[in-house]
Amino acid sequence: MNTTVQQNITINYCFPDNNLSCIKVVHTGPAYIFLFILLSCLSVCTVFLNLLVIISISHFKQLHTPTNLIILSLSVADLLVGLFLMPVKIMQLVDTCWYLGKVGCYISPIINFLSMSASLYSLVLIAVDRYIAVSDPLLYRTRISVCKISVIIIVGWSGSLFYVFMYLYLTDHFHQSQIRCYGECILFRKQSSVILSLVIVFITPCTVIIILYSIIFKIARRQAKAFRSVNNGVSRIQRDTVPNSSETKAAKTLGIVICVYLICWIPFFIGSLSTEHIASVSIVWTVFGWFIYMNSSVNPLIYAIFYSWFRESVKYIVSCRIFESSSSRVNLFPERL
Template sequence: MDKSYRQNFTVQYCFPGNNASCRKQVRSDPAYIFLLIFLSCISVCTVILNLLVIISISHFKQLHTPTNLLILSLAAADLLVGMFVMPVQITQLKDSCWYYGEMACSIFEISTGYSTAASLCSLVLIAVDRYIAVSDPLHYPTRITVSKMTLFIILGWSFSVMYITIFFYFNHDLLKSQTVTSCYGECAAIVKDSWVIIDLVVCFVAPCSLILILYLRVFNAARRQAKSVRSVTNAFSQRHKPARSPETKAAKTLGLVIFGYLACYIPFYVSSLTVESVTTLSVVLNVFSWLIYINSSVNPLIYAIFYPWFRTSVKIIVTCRIFQSSSSRLKLLSESF
């Protein structure tokens, strides 16, 4: 038993020449190797899928709508997670060591917080946008324009930068790897108890409450619209089937994005209140953090399943038709949602 354990779990040092070095845990278990391969595939898929969303919305003029700009913003935040956050986390899972120095540790923790905060801001704006589109569809084109939405997105990302900067400013003494632990070669952010509560309210309770309230109103408004359309259609002809409005379809599809987000974030914030030591090296928080990261690869899958324009644009990109001079003017849909 002990011999098998030593073969699958050997202890070395992150920096053998440094007496203060942390111990490196090299795991050779086949199940663990499979986990690393699986997470690496998720990271690659997250980058590819979100790049396809970004290229599609950026290139095709028909997709330059306020709602699609929000999807573009969300995809950009998810791309940061897949391109930078996931690979670094995978390297840490590999042997538990941080080789990149104290400054890189700070940058990594700040970047992780920034990308998740920007994703949250995009989801809040999506909920507000869908509420206005469904509750007041006649005035929506004049109230919400591409230029206004661009401004709101910039403000949302700016707020994310401001909040994360303030958050780590008040926790900066706890972010340094040398002072957090007694060994060299570890990157851990310990959050003060007061800021655990503040972060819970600012990044979870308040925005998620707003999102849920707005979407309840969105679905109620969509249901009323469907009943109105059905009654008018039935009065006109029994042979006509009521068609769902683009706003209603978009609300339902983006609702899946919202509730997928909630399902991935609720375990993390609940665990942050229950674990004794809130650090980025906590096993519990590590597991639930990966649940948050995986959410970044789920969103483009939802687009692929429910949005015909995304499937059409991907075919054009994969077949290299996007390089044709007039490809940006191609009609992906007869009716843009």
């Protein structure tokens, strides 16, 4: 039953006792071993870095702000990618068979699309949050609260989950009658559903994000000039009407997060228009999939580079000082003292 087609590649069957089993291709060459180790490290780093963000924002009371709660939501979506999706895709690089059965084949795209929808929803919230903070700081302080943002995030995740189920149901993913053999997992796509999803889930939200950030940076430039023209004798009330540099810096940092997201996701959506189904062993799916998975690893690195509070909180977490009774109330912004 076993034959060798070329060096370092052995062909077996996914389920030898089943006559309808798919052919199994096991890659054992040095390149695949190196890729397996590299991507495994990427998966571990993705989980570790996003856990640092989640623990930081959850533990330290000083970080319980509306903006950070949205970042927390984004990190949870990225954690799902590193914890569930990356390991599955890594194993498929070595062994092309699908061993998780029908249930696993149903759940995998649910987690995939849920993390995608929740990420984009979080980015839209970030854009709206930064727009209000920069354009009208007084309105932001009075109307945007932690409680309201928490409710909005929960509603957004619930809506994303509902959308994922409806999309997979309408594309007949839960009625996989066209599976060619056991050990295969295919995500079926109707062209009409793909186009509708592209408009609703990607083009429309991304257009909103780009428009809002264009307005944000115009306002930031205009108000930066106004701020520089304010002399030292201006009243405190007048100063409060001018957004401080931290708000503008936050807008720029989160703008980088959004740009990286678009760069990583655009190939996936373009590729979705060119095929009606994507098999688990598809090279196109593998390449585009790892583009979007890498985005989940990059976001925490952006926070580490631009946010001093993240670097400070990591020091407390790594040194296990967060287990101290008063650690949740520690000051992560010593420059504000």
